[in-house]
Amino acid sequence: MTTDTMQAATARRYGGPGVMAIETLPRPVPGPGQVLVKVAAFGVTRGDARIRGLDVPRGMGPMVRAFFGWTRPKRPVPGREFSGVISALGPGVSGWSEGEPVLGITDGMTMGAGAEYCVVTTDKMLARRPDSLTEAEAAALPFGLMTAADFLIDQMGLRAGERLLVNGGSGAVGMAATWLGAHLGARVTGVASATNHAAMTAAGAEQVADYARPLPQGPYDAILDVAGTLPYAKAAPLLAPGGRLGLVTADFAGQIGAGLRPRRGSHRLCSGVVKESPEKLARVLDLHAQGYRPEVTLLPFAQIEEAHRLASSGHKRGNVVVTL
Ligand SMILES: NC(=O)c1ccc[n+]([C@@H]2O[C@H](COP(=O)([O-])OP(=O)(O)OC[C@H]3O[C@@H](n4cnc5c(N)ncnc54)[C@H](OP(=O)(O)O)[C@@H]3O)[C@@H](O)[C@H]2O)c1
Known part of the structure; x- marks a missing residue:
């Protein structure tokens, strides 16, 4: 070479x-x-x-x-x-x-x-x-945390004391969302297979659930659907009045529907592809400095x-x- x-x-x-x-x-x-x-x-x-x-x-x-x-x-x-x-x-x-x-x-x-x-x-x-x-952690930092912060902070306005369900809480986006939700003072329920429950608890989840069983009924002030298995029709019964659903993953119809009609009664849908910016990169570094x-x-x-x-x-x- x-x-x-x-x-x-x-x-x-x-x-x-x-x-x-x-x-x-x-x-x-x-x-x-x-x-x-x-x-x-x-x-x-x-x-x-x-x-x-x-x-x-x-x-x-x-x-x-x-x-x-x-x-x-x-x-x-x-x-x-x-x-x-x-x-x-x-x-x-x-x-x-x-x-x-x-x-x-x-x-x-x-x-x-x-x-x-x-x-x-x-x-x-x-x-x-x-x-x-470390170099490896640095290469891993932006993807999950930038997505979690865009949805939970910018789009869904998650507040301390709220109940947050992270559906798919143990992957790159889910672990970051679980940590960030707890860091913001929310009470987090993480959903993943049983092998990943301890990891979600370590990241800050107060409760964990297995998607192979019926989900805990909440209600939740915020649901982050990372896995793409909780479209609005399934999430609605779990949402409290005024609840927000963050569709990190959704099919084309789900994304378009959420974009065109984000208000569903007292509920609000948040969706889309996260737009990157130097400010968002600076924020993930700041969140790392705060413990992530x-x-x-x-x-x-x-x-x-x-x-x-x-x-x-x-x-x-x-x-x-x-x-x-
Ligand atoms: N909107 C955006 O801008 C944006 C940005 C980044 C990523 N994404 C999307 O976000 C999704 C997740 O990315 P990722 O990197 O976090 O994926 P990942 O690392 O593969 O994690 C997937 C997560 O989903 C869980 N899961 C698998 N099957 C499930 C089911 N049936 N019900 C509930 N949870 C289930 C997994 O748990 P187990 O391992 O325990 O099964 C794991 O926690 C992808 O679809 C990606 O394309 C979107």
Whole structure:
């Protein structure tokens, strides 16, 4: 390998975890306002797995193909969340230096974090990595906590003393939501399989429930449906008057319906894809400083296929992170 090349995890077609391969590719070159990052760790999220496999909620397939490639992925290197060190500065970059430890999310739809090097625009989703986070934790931090904070704080306005049900409380988003709900002073009930009950309790859940049995009847002031199994028709009987339902996962009809008609009697529906911003990245770092640590399952680069298998399962605990 020359200094112009790198090892990268690639998906050249849509399909199961078996489409993942490791290839030698040209090393990206940072453009104006960008830095080149030598990646130490990258997240393999449920989002990455959904795009790779076109395994998306009903009705969302055409939208994903339109964004990411109609017949095959336009960007062959998946992955967005990374940690590493700055390896080179693009033209016009100031305030950052080579060798600086960073974490972040690659720009928009460009992907590319699942490789030895990636580029990122400095005024977008890039932050210094605090010493208090390991490289693996740093790569895992933004995905779940940014989503949980967007829904629970910005959209649902969760308040201290409220009763919160987190349906799917032990994955990347759910563990973050369980911690954040408890941190905000809510009384959290976490729903997952029995193997993950202790983890949700450790994250701050006051009560836990198994989705294989009937759910506790509440009522709840707020329900966060991370798993996508509690659309409004099923959640409504569990909601208190004035209750809010956060649809982190919903099919196309559910998302459109919630967007067009967010008020249902005294209930309110919150939905949509979380919009990233530097302020939201700063907030997750602030919440880490207040005590949040993401749970991580670590795999080496050579096991990229296994990392995607875990991320596709819909049953991982916390986050899957690959180290280089
Ligand atoms: N709207 C947005 O902007 C946004 C942002 C990020 C993620 N998402 C979506 O959020 C979802 C979750 O992501 P994630 O990374 O947290 O996934 P994950 O790590 O795979 O976690 C899935 C969770 O769902 C639980 N679960 C599985 N089957 C269930 C069922 N039948 N009923 C209730 N819970 C069940 C799992 O528990 P067990 O393991 O115990 O089965 C686990 O707690 C994905 O659909 C992702 O696409 C949306």
